[in-house]
Ligand SMILES: Nc1ncnc2c1ncn2[C@@H]1O[C@H](COP(=O)(O)OP(=O)(O)OP(=O)(O)O)[C@@H](O)[C@H]1O
């Protein structure tokens with residue numbers, strides 16, 4: 008069990024591709040940290056530098072109080088679970104799990120005890136004699152996790168471990184990973200591009216983009232208080248709607264869209280947004296905050312008529328796509344509200360949950 | 373998107389703590405590639421000493437006179453090419469390689485289709501039986517062919533007589549001998565084409581044929597518009613490779629005819645053997661072998677281009 | 688063909704299905720007949736080899752009756768060969784040359800392939816290509832300069848010459864096969880092993896070699912085939928009978944004497960062809976997979 012700290016770490020591949028551009032991250036003992044971001048943003052690279060599979064171009068990585076930059080993977084006392092499981096195809100499940108211990112010259116009884124313990128925990132005792140080929144995807148995933156657990160390492164590293172599984176199994180394994188971490192609270196770094204996985208598993212989520220960290224925070228914090236336009240757009244599904252706007256003073260602070268529509272800014276935010284008067288801004292509003300109108304509306308709610316373009320019933324909710332000021336926008340409404348393409352639907356916009364992004368810096372203000 | 377750049381500590385700043393690490397990391401990388409090179413060194417040694425060096429040495433040898441004392445430039449080449457007997461060797465080598473490869477490719481193609489038709493039904497046994505010619509060491513099966521062609525004991529001629537035909541002097545006349553040599557080579561090489569083409573046939577997705585059938589393609593159209601284009605690559609590369617091997621063939625002619633009758637069946641390899649080893653004229657022998665080089669190099673170039681292209685596509 | 692035709696008469700499409708089935712069955716039978724024909728043609732020489740090997744010299748020279756059948760089958764030719772010191776010598780020469788060639792070639796090929804597919808160094812790409820090129824250099828191109836080189840080394844008329852030269856024929860293709868198999872092992876597998884604590888030698892021995900075993904079998908068979916069947920090099924460099932390998936021993940030494948030794952010559956051929964045939968019978972699938980793997984990709 009250990010802290011992991013990443014200090015000003017840079018990774019450049021030959022050809023001057025900077026995959027990771029100087030990131031800082033402190034991970035405390037027992038913490039479950041999820042790295043999330045779009046494809047190619049440098050998540051895997053970061054994880055693999057922690058593992059020692061990639062050399063670090065600049066900066067330092069510490070594991071449990073030591074700089075490990077020059078420590079080979081086997082001496083870092085970490086375990087890693089790969090997306091394609093990377094089980095040794097010629098070894099039985101038992102041997103797969105025991106391999107690391109055998110190489111470290113553990114006594115036979117100890118190996119057996121640990122493997123059995125891990126197998127029980129992961130519910131794969133009856134598979135120990137099988138070869139990986141004879142296992143289902145979920146079972147392979149468990150074995151891969153078992154291989155990590157038996158070593159009892161300082162840090163677990165997961166690189167998109169669930170993306171090869173079908174949707175249903177993915178949800179199930181997600182829960183298992185969470186359970187496993189509760190049982191064995193080892194420091195964990197988990198890479199995924201699936202934000203739901205990130206939100207459900209993480210103590211803290213690290214959002215990366217283009218080799219830099221955009222924001223680090225608890226899942227709820229990222230959702231409610233995104234720091235940048237990227238995080239605002241990345242976290243939440245369907246994604247937040249962005250509308251170009253300006254802040255104007257028209258008998259009270261308001262946001263004005265390009266087509267002239269004005270919406271009052273709630274009193275609580277007036278001070279915060281005051282300084283941005285006249286600048287080019289973007290209004291961010293999540294689909295769940297653009298819903299059908301109710302009889303009694305809270306203060307700070309604006310009504311807007313939308314011409315429905317596409318309706319997507321999802322069961323527990325319905326997504327409505329329409330245009331505001333020429334920008335495609337998605338709203339989330341009660342499935343019981345009937346509407347169809349071409350109809351006019353009044354929508355309530357909850358300005359209490361609005362976000363305002365300064366275009367010049369792309370930061371949420 | 374340069375957003376979040378305020379959080380970035382620029383790379384130049386980040387390098388400041390780590391000149392020491394950068395150095396040692398480079399050292400590590402260097403040690404690794406040194407180890408990699410060491411693992412390859414037996415291979416490199418082998419290729420350099422026993423492939424590349426002999427090639428250059430052959431060029432050197434070919435420029436010496438008979439006693440190997442004087443440097444004569446390209447005289448040996450000029451002399452060889454002016455000799456009708458050597459011109460015959462060139463003709464026969466080309467005739468042999470081209471005819472044999474075409475026949476092998478055609479036969480292999482037919483056999484592969486037949487095998488593909490019966491797929492799954494004792495395929496292994498049939499394939500095994502068809503591969504027998506290819507499995508027996510060529511020199512030994514050629515010896516058997518020689519015995520079958522033997523002028524006085526030929527089992528073929530016995531059969532012909534039984535059927536009311538005259539004897540054929542299989543190895544007795546130049547053209548008969550040429551055809552016999554080609555026949556043996558086709559017999560030996562066709563199975564190789566068959567397995568390559570069979571593998572190619574199997575790799576054509578079944579859906580393509582189904583889609584074509586639905587589009588109303590006939591069997592012949594499917595062959596020309598799906599099978600052959602899909603197999604194009606493998607057909608080409610197998611043919612090129614086989615041209616190289618057939619062109620440089622030695623065993624069949626050496627054992628079956630030893631170049632005769634009237635030196636009508638000599639190939640480069642057998643002729644070089646006679647000149648260089650048997651008559652002991654090393655420079656002339658090297659010259660004869662080297663005549664193969666441009667042709668082989670051209671063929672190798674095409675094979676390599678194809679292989680590289682595919683590697684690129686795969687990457 | 689059109690759907691409207693089916694509206695009135697239901698049996699029509701049924702009949703069509705029946706004829707398609709019939710056509711398919713016909714095609715299958717035609718294939719079987721054609722294959723049988725080719726198999727017979729292909730097997731004439733080996734068949735005749737065995738038939739002749741079972742005949743006595745007297746029966747062969749008498750030329751009485753059908754040469755395709757044996758009148759008085761006998762294993763005498765085989766017994767005689769087995770107790771013939773010269774033939775034993777050829778066999779032993781072939782076995783030891785082949786064994787050393789295979790071991791040497793596979794060691795060189797596996798080490799190089801591991802390095803080229805996994806470790807890499809400056810110029811490793813060039814080397815891979817170069818390896819493939821040398822595979823395309825046939826033995827008949829270089830046997831004359833090699834004759835001189837062997838002369839300097841004092842290896843003319845020594846089976847050691849073959850041990851030195853056969854790897855040049857086997858290694859390039861073996862390396863090529865092994866690179867293919869090693870490259871198909873996912874990178875994550877060695878990374879997992881690295882994290883599990885394995886060193887590079889351990890990864891090679893405990894992960895790569897077992898996982899790429901089919902490739903190793905294929906490459907080994909190739910090396911075996913090359914060494915066992917080679918004819919030109921032993922013919923060119925080994926002139927005395929006691930150094931001859933099987934191919935040269937049979938072709939050069941056995942043929943010399945009595946013309947009516949054909950029974951024995953064919954028996955020798957059959958015995959020399961037996962090891963490859965046995966090996967192919969059991970391991971053919973691996974070999975074919977190895978040969979065609981590179982070619983059918985992409
Ligand atoms: N060996 C390499 N050489 C050069 N560039 C590389 C190499 N490996 C990765 N990259 C580049 O580095 C960047 C980050 O790659 P990385 O694998 O970390 O992305 P990722 O965030 O894990 O993406 P994904 O979700 O697709 O796995 C990418 O732009 C990639 O193209």
Ligand SMILES: [Mg+2]
Nearest residue numbers: 050051052167
């Ligand atoms: Mg990744």
